[in-house]
């Protein structure tokens with residue numbers, strides 16, 4: 465789960481991590497009040513969306529308006545906020561369709577001496593890792609590709625946190641000394657604590673700035689949480705902003721399905737993430753483009769399969785659907801009955817290709833054959849992929 469920058473900064477501030485003063489606003493009136501509350505001289509107006517790259521991103525239909533801008537008067541603050549609120553911001557991370565801005569963060573302007581990159585991610589082979597680079601403000605992916613030696617890594621154990629020597633080593637490599645090094649010790653330690661305490665999958669401070677006074681401050685903050693841990697963080701769940709998420713993905717999550725929308729035109733309904741990945745590969749191999757990743761899970765029931773069809777067929781790009789099931793825990797009879805039930809309640813408006821294998825496969829195929837539904841059956845994976853690619857192209 466993702467949250468907005470202003471929400472992440474509230475969590476950080478609560479944990480004693482230094483962030484600029486800021487007030488979130490949803491209307492231009494609230495922006496004027498916020499600007500006054502921050503002193504009325506200058507401020508930064510920052511669009512709040514679940515995507516980065518806002519500083520360089522631009523508003524659709526108004527290319528001169530970026531997602532982050534310094535303003536020097538109430539009028540300017542209101543003008544810029546008005547240009548952002550309700551408009552679509554396109555950044556490298558939103559894709560061409562962009563994301564609607566519903567809130568802006570009005571923040572103190574920080575005097576930046578240096579910008580540093582700081583992130584904490586999970587390395588699956590060891591555990592949490594703190595990543596830092598003196599190339600702050602840039603895309604970390606670009607630094608990783610062009611000069612990986614400029615990214616410093618310090619793995620730490622969740623139950624111990626960062627050691628003092630690791631923090632000193634990092635501070636030295638980042639060229640921080642004196643007040644800045646002391647500030648770094650507090651900052652890094654507390655950030656690692658936040659990462660662990662909140663079961664984060666990512667915390668990214670880009671840029672972390674060294675101010676003119678030698679203090680470290682989180683100028684930007686991105687926080688993602690491990691969905692599997694949300695049950696023990698009701699406070700975090702309250703921060704969820706469904707308006708920022710794909711409606712179909714929200715619908716799927718409610719039904720207990722793993723669904724990711726993609727750009728192609730072949731809907732895939734598969735059980736098991738591995739089979740779902742190979743199904744997508746095979747479709748591409750045979751010249752098609754999957755419209756989604758959808759894993760109904762090992763033990764899906766009829767209700768879930770109906771919801772899965774609903775989601776697939778709601779996607780206007782979908783020209784054909786491939787059902788690829790390897791019955792293990794789930795019997796092929798269950799999926800066959802679910803297909804019939806889905807036909808009754810959703811209706812199929814595109815060709816349906818079905819490949820069944822595994823437990824009770826014969827009975828499952830018979831159910832489908834007797835139904836007289838217009839289904840194209842496939843004998844194996846390759847056959848299924850070829851047939852669905854042909855059907856989508858027809």
Ligand code: ADP
Pocket residue numbers: 484508510515516517518519520532571572573574575601670671683684685
């Ligand atoms: P994004 O990563 O989405 O582009 P950031 O929050 O990193 O958004 O802001 C982009 C840039 O804007 C920063 O690298 C920084 O140079 C500038 N900036 C952001 N917030 C402030 C602030 N409070 N004071 C001064 N400059 C800021």
Ligand code: MG
Pocket residue numbers: 516517670671684
């Ligand atoms: Mg940033």
